[in-house]
Amino acid sequence: MRNLGVLKAMTLMIGLTVLSGCATIKIGPNYDEPLKQQVIESKPGATGKVLLINIQGVISDQQHEGFFGASPSLLDRVMMQLKLAEKNKSIKTVLLKINSPGGGVTTSDILYHELMAFKKRTGKKIYVQMMDVTASGGYYISMAADHIQAHPTTVTGSVGVITILPEIVDLTKKIGVEVKTYKTGPMKDTGSPFRKFTPADDAEMQSMVDQMAQRFYHIVQSSRHLSPQAMKEVETARVYVGEEALKAGLVDSLGYLSDAVNQACNLGGDKTCDLVSYRFETNVNATSYSPTMQAQTKPIEMNLMKTGLLDSALSLKPGSYYLYLP
Numbered sequence: 001m002r003n004l005g006v007l008k009a010m011t012l013m014i015g016l017t018v019l020s021g022c023a024t025i026k027i028g029p030n031y032d033e034p035l036k037q038q039v040i041e042s043k044p045g046a047t048g049k050v051l052l053i054n055i056q057g058v059i060s061d062q063q064h065e066g067f068f069g070a071s072p073s074l075l076d077r078v079m080m081q082l083k084l085a086e087k088n089k090s091i092k093t094v095l096l097k098i099n100s101p102g103g104g105v106t107t108s109d110i111l112y113h114e115l116m117a118f119k120k121r122t123g124k125k126i127y128v129q130m131m132d133v134t135a136s137g138g139y140y141i142s143m144a145a146d147h148i149q150a151h152p153t154t155v156t157g158s159v160g161v162i163t164i165l166p167e168i169v170d171l172t173k174k175i176g177v178e179v180k181t182y183k184t185g186p187m188k189d190t191g192s193p194f195r196k197f198t199p200a201d202d203a204e205m206q207s208m209v210d211q212m213a214q215r216f217y218h219i220v221q222s223s224r225h226l227s228p229q230a231m232k233e234v235e236t237a238r239v240y241v242g243e244e245a246l247k248a249g250l251v252d253s254l255g256y257l258s259d260a261v262n263q264a265c266n267l268g269g270d271k272t273c274d275l276v277s278y279r280f281e282t283n284v285n286a287t288s289y290s291p292t293m294q295a296q297t298k299p300i301e302m303n304l305m306k307t308g309l310l311d312s313a314l315s316l317k318p319g320s321y322y323l324y325l326p
Helices: 002-019 074-087 105-122 137-142 169-174 199-224 228-234 243-248 257-267 308-314
Strands: 036-041 048-056 064-066 069-071 091-100 102-104 125-135 147-150 155-157 162-164 239-241 273-279 319-323
Touching: 048 074, 048 257, 074 091, 074 105, 074 273, 091 137, 091 257, 091 273, 102 105, 102 137, 105 125, 105 137, 105 199, 105 319, 125 137, 125 257, 137 155, 137 199, 137 319, 147 257, 155 243, 162 199, 199 228, 199 319, 228 243, 239 243, 257 273
Parallel strands: 048 091, 048 273, 091 125, 125 147, 125 155
Antiparallel strands: 036 273, 064 069, 102 319, 155 239, 162 319
């Protein structure tokens, strides 16, 4: 009822604006405007700054479609902030607060690559604070960090690849639908949902998944220097909770976000730092747990069956993912 009332009020406002002859309507943040730096925590005698960047949700390069338009993708939002941080000499360390089950294979790899390039160009440090879940692609991008800290209850790991392809041949036959395919080679329609998978299809898809997984394993091994036995266990794609992840060598420490701010400051070579964030719109009440950028405008939810727990699975398109799906 509340959403309906808000919608009616906004509709009335838009109607009155149009009738008055005014053509410019601004609702929500303008993503073409410069980002603003905001001090979240000010420390007496601070000699440097720690930039807090929030990585929340499925890792993707897709724009977020909202009721009043689209907002930047997760990849784009992170890159915008790194671009500004590169020019700011007072920012010594970037603190990534990650709460993500992972996402697309290529987007996860791009973000990891950009974080590594950022460190090489600037000499700045990266500190990761894992929150509820930092698994699969979320763990992949954590490999760019100089220090990884997990919350005592963080779920992490799930090192591996998953490819989801539907097969609806029996369904199309049942409803009387026939799909004709014209192709130039026997493997051209590998993965098509409109025909039965052959042993050759299965072998081809598994080979692709294995190649993507090998890259993930290599990056983990290069970053974490795990023993062969520990790496073998990681390659089962199992998940670890807090203390288990520390014992397995997947993270460097356990702690809270307040600990991470101080340690990130020290990692950058300072004793005391202000904690800052970049935002499209400043929030005077912001804390270290607030989103570091204005959240995208979301459409009014009408689907009563949809739950947050299923968002990752329900929004997937056919493809390969570094993604943890509990």
